[in-house]
Amino acid sequence: MNIFDELGDKHSVFTEKKYLDHRFLPDKLPHREIQIKSIAKYWIEALNGVTPPDITIYGKTGTGKTAVAKFAMKQLKEAANNNDINIRTEYIRCTDYTTEYQVIARLCQQMGRDVPYRGWTKAEVIHTFRNLFKKNAFGKNLILLVVLDEIDILLKNDGDGLLYTLTRTDNVSILSISNYVDFKKFIKPRVKSSLRDREIVFPPYGAQQLVDILEERSKLSFKDNVLSDDVIPLCAALAAKEEGDARYALDLLRTSGEIADEKSTEIVHGDYVREAKDFIEHNKITDIVMTLPSQQQRVLESILFLTKRREEITSGRLYEVYKDVSKGDTVSYRRIFDFINELEMLGLISTNTVSRGRAKGRTNIIDLQCETSILEDAIWGM
Ligand SMILES: Nc1ncnc2c1ncn2[C@@H]1O[C@H](COP(=O)(O)OP(=O)(O)OP(=O)(O)O)[C@@H](O)[C@H]1O
Ligand SMILES: [Mg+2]
Numbered sequence: 157m158n159i160f161d162e163l164g165d166k167h168s169v170f171t172e173k174k175y176l177d178h179r180f181l182p183d184k185l186p187h188r189e190i191q192i193k194s195i196a197k198y199w200i201e202a203l204n205g206v207t208p209p210d211i212t213i214y215g216k217t218g219t220g221k222t223a224v225a226k227f228a229m230k231q232l233k234e235a236a237n238n239n240d241i242n243i244r245t246e247y248i249r250c251t252d253y254t255t256e257y258q259v260i261a262r263l264c265q266q267m268g269r270d271v272p273y274r275g276w277t278k279a280e281v282i283h284t285f286r287n288l289f290k291k292n293a294f295g296k297n298l299i300l301l302v303v304l305d306e307i308d309i310l311l312k313n314d315g316d317g318l319l320y321t322l323t324r325t326d327n328v329s330i331l332s333i334s335n336y337v338d339f340k341k342f343i344k345p346r347v348k349s350s351l352r353d354r355e356i357v358f359p360p361y362g363a364q365q366l367v368d369i370l371e372e373r374s375k376l377s378f379k380d381n382v383l384s385d386d387v388i389p390l391c392a393a394l395a396a397k398e399e400g401d402a403r404y405a406l407d408l409l410r411t412s413g414e415i416a417d418e419k420s421t422e423i424v425h426g427d428y429v430r431e432a433k434d435f436i437e438h439n440k441i442t443d444i445v446m447t448l449p450s451q452q453q454r455v456l457e458s459i460l461f462l463t464k465r466r467e468e469i470t471s472g473r474l475y476e477v478y479k480d481v482s483k484g485d486t487v488s489y490r491r492i493f494d495f496i497n498e499l500e501m502l503g504l505i506s507t508n509t510v511s512r513g514r515a516k517g518r519t520n521i522i523d524l525q526c527e528t529s530i531l532e533d534a535i536w537g538m
Contacts, residue, residue, distance in 0.1 A: 168379075169416045169424055175376035176410040178403060181226050184372055187365045188220050194356050195228040195331070202243050202299045203235060208329040210351055214337050215358025218401030221333045224358070225303045232301070245301045250310035256318035259310070260285050263302065282321055289327045300328045307332040311342035319343060323350040360400025366392035369402055370409055378413065378424075386426035387412060394433055408432050438530050444502055445534040453535065454482045455495045459505060459524055460531050469522040471496065496522065504531075 174180055185192065191213075201208045213221050229245040236243040246266050253259045257274075260281045264271040269284055289298055302322065304310070310318060322328050332353070340348065361369065370388045391412070395405035411432035416424040445453065458477040462469045474496075475489050487495075499505045508521045524531070 166417070167420065167422070169382040169413050169422065170377055171379050172377050173410065173413075175373055176406050176413075178406070181223060181230070182373065182376075183227075185220060185223055185227055186368045186372060187361065188224050188358075191220075191224050191356055191358060192228055192231075194354075195224070196231070198354060199228065199232050199301065199329075202232065202301065202329070203239055203241060205241065205297060205299070207299055207327050208301065210323065210329055210353040211331045212353045212355050213331065213333045213358060214355065215335070216360055216399050216401070217335060218395075218399075218403035218405075219358040219360055220402060221358050222305055225305065225331060225333060229301070229303065242298045243301065244298065245303070247303045247305065249305045250308075251306050254310055255314040256310075256321060257281055259304075259318055260321065263300075264288070267300075278317075285321075286325055289325065297327055301331065302328060303331045303333065305333045306335070308334050308336055308339045308342070311339060316343045316347045319351055320347045323347065361396065361402055361405075362400060363389075363392045363396035366395050366400070366402060366405045370405055373406065374409065377410075382413075382416070382422060383424050384426060387424050387429055390426050390429040394429070404436075407436055411435055434530075437526070438533070441504070441526050441530050442534040442537070444504065445531070451482065451485075451487050452495050452498065454478060455492065456499060456504065456531070457481050457535055459499075459522060460528060460535065463524045464528055470519050471522070474522060496520075 175182075195211060198208045198211055213225065215221050226247065229247065232243065233245055244267065246263055248259055248262060250259070253262050257276075257278050260278075261271045261273055261276075264281065264285050267288055269288065271281055271284055289300070304318075319330070319332075322330050330351075330353075343351065367388055370391055374383060374388065388409070391405050391408040394408060395401050398404050408429055412424050412428040415428040415431050415435075416422075445456065448456065455474070455478055458474055458481050459469060461477055461481070462473065467473065471489075471492060475492055478492065479486050496505070496507060500507055504525055506523045506525050508523065509518050510521055511518050
């Protein structure tokens, strides 16, 4: 027997693992009916030849924003085909196209204009883009719906020029997706006034909602009767604690199944979910630590050292230890505060300001937010 046949034949609890992948777009999205309808209510105007209002979607990570937007795009495309109407939908992830130039160039390319990703002036690209909307020979208007996913990244990186250009182009409607409710602080008043957007909020999923989502997905991806009864409720409960993140819930479910396969068992047990949780946590922390600049790794190492000694970690004490750990190749005391901020944003530590009375003023106390053993592996295992 061929080795690949043998491996391929290996017993598995999965039928089709790909249905648990983040990129898979299910055709049922439980508990997002209201949000999908809200989008459809605005976009339906496009079917009548009218440019729909702009829309903004907000919500924490894993609340289904991308999935819902893509679902709505797909539905509109189908409806437009049936109606013989000139509508285009384009999806742009602003982590891939991070400047106004890149986004407009991408849109032109998608719509059949050969625009280079660099070299032209911005005005040339915008001109080419706007020409796409001149009435064509049949007198039909083209309506373009652009989904700008993770728009906060682009706004931070390149300002609000893109929104200005798009809102000032007739026949273009924008659907922006943001993780932050306050992303509009990056938009200047002149752009805000032309972005008369409708806002749709995606609340975090509750545990029961996550159960429904996971059940739907597990039917597609697991063999019958391989999940013990507590698996899905456990994944859902753990993900509900992580701010109702459906992506995390799906990761837990998939990893639990992979653990069952690795152990060559026929049943996915609840215990595997806990193992999956540790495994995912471990990987996440290792990934973060590995991509940190080395000086920052030294700061983290110092925090780990002090945590293990059960010392209270003030920035002063941290700097002392850090100077030792970094062996002369040391950054300034002020720079340490930037590092502390960044580590906190990554969720590795938390800081807490305590008052030490009049004389001593206020002090920042640092707390490690992950297991010391995982962090040790991540730091020493490299
Ligand atoms: N209601 C739902 N039903 C089925 N699957 C869902 C639902 N909501 C989210 N998912 C799935 O959960 C995963 C995360 O969803 P999605 O990518 O849409 O989240 P997001 O809000 O865009 O998160 P982020 O802010 O991190 O980009 C995807 O695999 C998606 O298919
Ligand atoms: Mg998303």
